[in-house]
Amino acid sequence: xxxxxxxxxxxxxxxxxxxxxxxxxxxxxxxxxxxxxxxxxxxxxxxxxxxxxxxxxxxxxxxxxxxxxxxxxxxxxxxxxxxxxxxxxxxxxxxxxxxxxxxxxxxxxxxxxxxxxxxxxxxxxxxxxxxxxxxxxxxxxxxxxxxxxxxxxxxxxxxxxxxxxxxxxxxxxxxxxxxxxxxxxxxxxxxxxxxxxxxxxxxxxxxxxxxxxxxxxxxxxxxxxxxxxxxxxxxxxxxxxxxxxxxxxxxxxxxxxxxxxxxxxxxxxxxxxxxxxxxxxxxxxxxxxxxxxxxxxxxxxxxxxxxxxxxxxxxxxxxxxxxxxxxxxxxxxxxxxxxxxxxxxxxxxxxxxxxxxxxxxxxxxxxxxxxxxxxxxxxxxxxxxxxxxxxxxxxxxxxxxxxxxxxxxxxxxxxxxxxxxxxxxxxxxxxxxxxxxxxxxxxxxxxxxxxxxxxxxxxxxxxxxxxxxxxxxxxxxxxxxxxxxxx
Ligand code: GLN
Numbered sequence: 001x002x003x004x005x006x007x008x009x010x011x012x013x014x015x016x017x018x019x020x021x022x023x024x025x026x027x028x029x030x031x032x033x034x035x036x037x038x039x040x041x042x043x044x045x046x047x048x049x050x051x052x053x054x055x056x057x058x059x060x061x062x063x064x065x066x067x068x069x070x071x072x073x074x075x076x077x078x079x080x081x082x083x084x085x086x087x088x089x090x091x092x093x094x095x096x097x098x099x100x101x102x103x104x105x106x107x108x109x110x111x112x113x114x115x116x117x118x119x120x121x122x123x124x125x126x127x128x129x130x131x132x133x134x135x136x137x138x139x140x141x142x143x144x145x146x147x148x149x150x151x152x153x154x155x156x157x158x159x160x161x162x163x164x165x166x167x168x169x170x171x172x173x174x175x176x177x178x179x180x181x182x183x184x185x186x187x188x189x190x191x192x193x194x195x196x197x198x199x200x201x202x203x204x205x206x207x208x209x210x211x212x213x214x215x216x217x218x219x220x221x222x223x224x225x226x227x228x229x230x231x232x233x234x235x236x237x238x239x240x241x242x243x244x245x246x247x248x249x250x251x252x253x254x255x256x257x258x259x260x261x262x263x264x265x266x267x268x269x270x271x272x273x274x275x276x277x278x279x280x281x282x283x284x285x286x287x288x289x290x291x292x293x294x295x296x297x298x299x300x301x302x303x304x305x306x307x308x309x310x311x312x313x314x315x316x317x318x319x320x321x322x323x324x325x326x327x328x329x330x331x332x333x334x335x336x337x338x339x340x341x342x343x344x345x346x347x348x349x350x351x352x353x354x355x356x357x358x359x360x361x362x363x364x365x366x367x368x369x370x371x372x373x374x375x376x377x378x379x380x381x382x383x384x385x386x387x388x389x390x391x392x393x394x395x396x397x398x399x400x401x402x403x404x405x406x407x408x409x410x411x412x413x414x415x416x417x418x419x420x421x422x423x424x425x426x427x428x429x430x431x432x433x434x435x436x437x438x439x440x441x442x443x444x445x446x447x448x449x450x451x452x453x454x455x456x457x458x459x460x461x462x463x464x465x466x467x468x469x470x471x472x473x474x475x476x477x478x479x480x481x482x483x484x485x486x487x
Pocket of ligand 1 (some may be wrong): 175176207
């Protein structure tokens with residue numbers, strides 16, 4: 001083999017396939033084998049599709065006939081099991097949808113396939129994407145490839161673990177309050193949440209529709225840029241997608257431009273672990289030497305972000321998940337005595353405890369008499385938070401911060417304390433509330449060899465500048481060449 005598939009960039013794999021140095025089939029078989037070997041240990045995939053070799057063969061055929069192939073020719077991709085792939089089971093990691101066959105594909109999956117990607121399988125997640133540790137999945141929790149006693153983060157923990165363990169070079173995740181960035185951070189990879197409306201949500205099982213976004217996860221910033229370029233764009237099937245031209249993210253380049261970077265005081269609070277603070281400081285010092293300027297800024301509403309997010313996200317979830325009633329699709333109880341018991345039993349049997357907790361919280365916040373005090377108040381706060389960010393971006397190009405206050409925690413450590421689990425999202429959720437693009441970039445490791453990342457936040461549709469700066473940031477990574485335990 002002329003290329004080292006274990007650490008090659010996506011563009012190198014695609015070039016090698018296009019120039020016939022390696023076939024798409026060989027590439028697919030390599031990753032399929034690795035995914036099948038490591039999955040019993042890591043549980044990163046809910047399903048692995050061995051039939052995807054057929055698609056690889058089609059791509060090889062096109063190449064051998066001299067026909068044009070797409071931008072992602074032969075690139076194996078893992079897709080979070082929240083996105084529909086036609087005729088395949090899409091579970092949302094819930095008993096509710098354990099047997100649900102998708103009648104159509106999500107726009108993101110269609111776009112990937114149109115550019116000749118190979119969909120390797122569906123990755124594990126927290127049930128309906130509700131969680132920060134992957135422990136709420138009906139299919140069992142995912143293990144962190146750097147140390148299997150630790151969580152991979154969530155909810156896109158399967159995608160993050162699959163990429164970190166190199167079961168696939170790229171994966172797709174979704175981010176409602178941090179679900180791409182936090183697991184990317186815990187698993188030492190890159191994860192990008194686009195601007196709200198940049199990527200179509202059509203065919204993505206809804207959690208909180210005003211916050212959900214789909215985005216790429218990969219080992220390299222460059223790979224995220226390439227995949228973002230493919231999946232972005234307005235879509236007539238999603239009225240919240242935005243008519244904004246898609247930039248050539250894969251060619252984004254900072255050139256000699258020097259940026260003004262904001263450091264929000266509230267994101268560097270006492271709660272930040274000494275190790276995370278130290279690694280960020282090292283990265284900042286090195287970026288200063290390159291001529292970039294850092295300015296301390298204030299985002300005082302940060303302290304209300306968790307309560308605002310959990311009110312809005314749970315309220316929207318309670319409305320979105322009302323469709324699972326045992327009648328149309330999804331789990332249906334065997335014990336039906338009347339219509340109400342059909343609803344109650346089907347839902348009680350098939351939703352896990354975390355989903356139930358959130359549906360109750362959301363229903364309460366939306367109920368008459370409480371709507372103004374909870375949901376409406378949260379919406380007002382959200383608008384104020386958006387303004388706070390706009391102000392920061394009047395004089396700054398990007399924001400730099402930690403992704404989480406500490407590195408990955410141990411499996412089981414926080415399951416009995418939901419509040420502690422929710423507090424884990426404090427540094428990621430504000431950007432979803434404000435609709436801004438943000439990403440997580442690996443910068444180093446802790447003493448116990450767990451990954452540490454940094455978060456970048458940009459103005460709406462500022463993905464190009466964010467990606468080119470992220471590229472520079474990733475080049476500062478300390479201890480290059482570290483490998484997860486499973487290697
Ligand atoms: N951890 C957050 C939550 O549990 C975010 C989840 C997500 O982004 N899907 O709501």
